[in-house]
Amino acid sequence: MTDTTPSSFTTHGLHTSAAAQARMRRRYAAERRFRLYGIAAIVAALGVLAVLLFTIVSQGYTAFVNTEIELEVYVDPADFSFEGTTPTSEEIGAGNYRNLLSSALQENLPDADAPGAARDLRGILSGQAYRQLRETLLADPSLIGQRVSMSFLASSDIDQAFKGNTPRDVPEERRRVSNLQYEWMDYLENQGQISTSFNSNLFTQADSRQPEQAGLWGAIVGSFYLMLVVAVLSIPLGVGAAIYLEEFAPKNRLTSFIEININNLAAVPSIIFGLLGLAVFIQVFGLPRSAPLVGGLALTLMTLPTIIIAARASLRSIPPSIREAAYGLGASKMQMVFHHVLPLALPGILTGSIIGLAQALGETAPLLMIGMNAFITSAPDSMFSPSTALPSQIYIWADSSERGFVERTSAGIMVLLGFLILMNATAIFLRKRFEKRW
Amino acid sequence: MPLTTVALIVILLAIYGYFLGKRRAWKLAGDGAVAGKLHSLPAYHGSYVALWAALPSLVVLLCWSLFGQAIIDQMALYSLPAERLEGADAGKRGLLLATIKNTAFGGGFASDDPVIIAAAEYMNSLQASGQWAVGILALALSLMALAFAARHLAPQFQARHRVERTAQVLMILCSVIAIITTFGIVISLFFESLRFFERYSIIDFVFGLKWSPQTAIREDQVGSSGAFGAVPVFMGTMLIAAIAMAVAVPIGLLSAIYLSEYAPSRIRGSVKPVLEVLAGIPTIVYGFFAALTVAPAFRQVGEILGLPVSANSALAAGSVMGIMIIPFVSSLSDDAIRAVPQSLREGSAGLGATKSETIRQVIFPAALPGIVGAILLAVSRAVGETMIVVMAAGLSANLTLNPLEQVTTVTVQIVANLTGDTAFDSAKTLSAFALGFMLFLTTLCLNVMAILVVRRYREKYD
Numbered sequence: 001m002t003d004t005t006p007s008s009f010t011t012h013g014l015h016t017s018a019a020a021q022a023r024m025r026r027r028y029a030a031e032r033r034f035r036l037y038g039i040a041a042i043v044a045a046l047g048v049l050a051v052l053l054f055t056i057v058s059q060g061y062t063a064f065v066n067t068e069i070e071l072e073v074y075v076d077p078a079d080f081s082f083e084g085t086t087p088t089s090e091e092i093g094a095g096n097y098r099n100l101l102s103s104a105l106q107e108n109l110p111d112a113d114a115p116g117a118a119r120d121l122r123g124i125l126s127g128q129a130y131r132q133l134r135e136t137l138l139a140d141p142s143l144i145g146q147r148v149s150m151s152f153l154a155s156s157d158i159d160q161a162f163k164g165n166t167p168r169d170v171p172e173e174r175r176r177v178s179n180l181q182y183e184w185m186d187y188l189e190n191q192g193q194i195s196t197s198f199n200s201n202l203f204t205q206a207d208s209r210q211p212e213q214a215g216l217w218g219a220i221v222g223s224f225y226l227m228l229v230v231a232v233l234s235i236p237l238g239v240g241a242a243i244y245l246e247e248f249a250p251k252n253r254l255t256s257f258i259e260i261n262i263n264n265l266a267a268v269p270s271i272i273f274g275l276l277g278l279a280v281f282i283q284v285f286g287l288p289r290s291a292p293l294v295g296g297l298a299l300t301l302m303t304l305p306t307i308i309i310a311a312r313a314s315l316r317s318i319p320p321s322i323r324e325a326a327y328g329l330g331a332s333k334m335q336m337v338f339h340h341v342l343p344l345a346l347p348g349i350l351t352g353s354i355i356g357l358a359q360a361l362g363e364t365a366p367l368l369m370i371g372m373n374a375f376i377t378s379a380p381d382s383m384f385s386p387s388t389a390l391p392s393q394i395y396i397w398a399d400s401s402e403r404g405f406v407e408r409t410s411a412g413i414m415v416l417l418g419f420l421i422l423m424n425a426t427a428i429f430l431r432k433r434f435e436k437r438w
Numbered sequence: 439m440p441l442t443t444v445a446l447i448v449i450l451l452a453i454y455g456y457f458l459g460k461r462r463a464w465k466l467a468g469d470g471a472v473a474g475k476l477h478s479l480p481a482y483h484g485s486y487v488a489l490w491a492a493l494p495s496l497v498v499l500l501c502w503s504l505f506g507q508a509i510i511d512q513m514a515l516y517s518l519p520a521e522r523l524e525g526a527d528a529g530k531r532g533l534l535l536a537t538i539k540n541t542a543f544g545g546g547f548a549s550d551d552p553v554i555i556a557a558a559e560y561m562n563s564l565q566a567s568g569q570w571a572v573g574i575l576a577l578a579l580s581l582m583a584l585a586f587a588a589r590h591l592a593p594q595f596q597a598r599h600r601v602e603r604t605a606q607v608l609m610i611l612c613s614v615i616a617i618i619t620t621f622g623i624v625i626s627l628f629f630e631s632l633r634f635f636e637r638y639s640i641i642d643f644v645f646g647l648k649w650s651p652q653t654a655i656r657e658d659q660v661g662s663s664g665a666f667g668a669v670p671v672f673m674g675t676m677l678i679a680a681i682a683m684a685v686a687v688p689i690g691l692l693s694a695i696y697l698s699e700y701a702p703s704r705i706r707g708s709v710k711p712v713l714e715v716l717a718g719i720p721t722i723v724y725g726f727f728a729a730l731t732v733a734p735a736f737r738q739v740g741e742i743l744g745l746p747v748s749a750n751s752a753l754a755a756g757s758v759m760g761i762m763i764i765p766f767v768s769s770l771s772d773d774a775i776r777a778v779p780q781s782l783r784e785g786s787a788g789l790g791a792t793k794s795e796t797i798r799q800v801i802f803p804a805a806l807p808g809i810v811g812a813i814l815l816a817v818s819r820a821v822g823e824t825m826i827v828v829m830a831a832g833l834s835a836n837l838t839l840n841p842l843e844q845v846t847t848v849t850v851q852i853v854a855n856l857t858g859d860t861a862f863d864s865a866k867t868l869s870a871f872a873l874g875f876m877l878f879l880t881t882l883c884l885n886v887m888a889i890l891v892v893r894r895y896r897e898k899y900d
Contacts, residue, residue: 027792034794038696041689042709048761049716055731056723240612248606260889261616267815267885268878269822271849272623275874278856279626286507301619308616334602362720365824368853391722398726398829406730413723420718
């Protein structure tokens with residue numbers, strides 16, 4: 001390029017010869033290729049995200065409804081053993097509901113008294129159907145001896161088959177639903193007696209061995225307790241640490257050691273915090289296993305670095321003029337920080353804290369270490385009682401291969417993602433609403 | 439009296455103390471003439487009283503809730519007849535204690551041994567009397583401290599200084615928690631690992647080629663020798679991390695380059711947050727995706743190609759992990775690329791280089807330390823990632839580099855050996871702590887290296 005003589009503009013010049021033009025073309029082609037690689041990388045990443053979300057939603061959306069079968073049950077007094085004239089609740093509770101429901105099914109379904117049909121008949125309704133009927137009768141004993149029309153929860157196999165989640169066109173011995181049961185399903189469908197409705201079990205029940213009865217309520221309560229512990233501990237502690245390190249700490253060995261520790265802890269694998277919780281909180285301090293309190297403590301230690309780092313960034317973004325103005329009005333350093341800087345930094349701190357909490361909500365590994373993946377069929381009633389949490393409940397369900405649990409796992413993931421989106425949206429809203437540009 | 443109630447009462451007392459102190463301060467100032475007479479604002483007098491009312495008794499309550507159970511456990515254990523404890527090692531004692539606790543609190547298997555029942559009753563009575571004693575102590579302490587602090591107040595009393603000093607000490611304590619946590623991790627993992635190495639030679643652990651943590655329950659059991667050679671486990675971890683990096687580094691780096699150098703700001707502003715979503719998805723979701731969608735898909739592709747792909751192949755777990763890591767690589771490299779001064783880009787363009795030539799020959803070398811730091815952090819994340827491998831990788835420790843076979847990882851083994859009802863001091867459970875300690879050291883090295891690399895790089899351009 002040092003050649004500035006007119007000769008370089010002739011056809012034989014350095015930049016215009018055929019070889020040079022070919023070189024230019026190659027370079028431009030390389031430029032385009034490089035650009036394409038970048039676009040391809042982004043498309044690949046976004047594509048995988050889309051596939052991921054699509055598979056979860058397509059596998060899980062059916063879990064939000066469940067199949068119910070409407071039956072007319074003749075509440076035969078012969079299935080109860082009444083001593084007096086007015087039935088007591090114990091007597092009603094001890095009725096032979098299995099018999100009541102199977103005779104109702106036999107009445108309602110064709111070929112139900114065929115030899116060998118009894119097993120197929122038992123597989124139609126969920127175990128919850130007995131409870132449904134018992135509770136109805138307990139609420140209204142006058143129904144005994146009458147015909148009652150009710151919607152009963154179908155068993156998981158029927159539920160999955162009716163929703164089309166399990167294929168019908170495979171040999172009968174490889175299906176969980178027999179030909180006869182399919183015939184009954186078709187019959188009920190023609191009669192309009194089988195339908196899907198909103199799955200309230202999913203949001204009101206805790207875990208169960210039966211997929212159609214299993215719900216997330218216990219896990220949601222457990223996760224709520226976890227978040228309560230994490231929020232109550234990690235936000236004040238994190239903000240305190242951030243204020244000290246950002247505003248007060250002298251530059252010495254101790255504070256630089258603290259900073260190295262915080263940066264390292266932010267990158268320590270979460271399972272290590274679970275091991276810490278197991279070794280210290282459970283074994284040394286004797287706190288109960290599987291309790292949300294212990295899980296919350298482990299998650300607090302894990303979340304603390306995130307919150308400290310976010311809070312420090314937020315404090316740092318407050319301009320010095322605010323501090324100087326406060327000093328100018330005669331504030332002490334503590335007054336300057338707590339009366340002026342902290343309130344201005346609060347939206348940023350809150351945003352960072354919510355993001356940290358969202359991270360803690362989705363964390364599973366530490367919970368496995370402290371035993372929050374136990375099979376627990378009721379929602380916890382305190383911080384000390386055994387419990388699961390949303391992610392560990394998903395983990396438990398993901399271990400079961402039944403189609404009903406696969407569906408519920410995906411639904412659980414959707415609920416978890418819903419909570420995460422809610423929290424992150426709150427964080428973004430707070431940032432957009434209160435963020436000041438100095 | 440439940441201690442949470444006591445804590446609530448103490449807090450109420452502190453609130454009362456605040457208003458009491460404030461009112462007294464106003465009185466001392468002779469209502470309305472604050473500025474001249476008082477050293478500190480009345481609110482500081484109030485806070486001073488409140489701090490005295492709350493802090494000492496809350497510390498007592500905290501200590502009791504942390505150590506009380508442990509003290510009671512020991513007292514109940516030693517109330518057993520001496521011959522029961524003679525010759526019992528730590529494991530036996532733990533078992534005895536668990537039986538006493540089950541008997542005392544219900545749940546689990548209660549014992550009908552009269553000695554144990556006596557100990558359980560003793561434990562229950564200790565628990566009850568301990569709670570009462572601590573509750574009353576805390577309340578008395580709170581009241582006394584409140585009275586003491588309230589009598590202290592005087593016009594020239596430097597309440598603000600005291601309150602501010604206390605606040606500062608509290609904040610220092612908050613920041614020291616980071617150190618305490620690190621020490622807690624190191625010490626707890628270290629001592630549990632020591633207990634493991636008492637049972638199993640450290641040389642065999644570090645260099646052993648066979649990992650099969652099932653220890654024999656019966657003497658004559660076959661195939662459960664309990665070998666704890668960690669090499670296959672670490673090789674499996676490295677294999678999966680390498681696959682993850684092979685996915686994450688090209689995609690993450692190229693998208694970071696495209697977003698920072700090529701993309702118009704509008705696209706950058708919308709694509710970048712969507713990429714970050716990948717980092718916000720809980721790892722359990724990736725694990726489920728890997729186990730249920732990706733692994734079967736790879737298996738089918740393998741069948742078509744005639745390759746034997748394991749159901750829990752390293753490839754499936756590794757590639758899904760790579761996708762999870764993309765945003766770490768891309769956002770950290772993005773920072774590094776954007777930190778390269780604009781003058782370098784302009785200089786390169788002035789010399790006639792195309793944009794991609796500038797990126798490859800000028801920007802990339804300049805941003806390399808930052809990118810290396812990002813990759814190190816990503817490796818650390820991949821090595822410590824748990825849920826994806828727990829759900830999608832296998833349990834059997836194969837010493838192989840074939841990504842189509844199943845391998846196991848450190849985190850999988852930790853989870854496998856610690857979940858389920860095993861005693862806390864079998865070699866199997868303790869091996870999890872030894873693995874955890876190795877994992878902690880590995881990630882610590884990677885993190886410190888990354889921090890140092892990034893710091894050195896920053897100094898270059900600032």
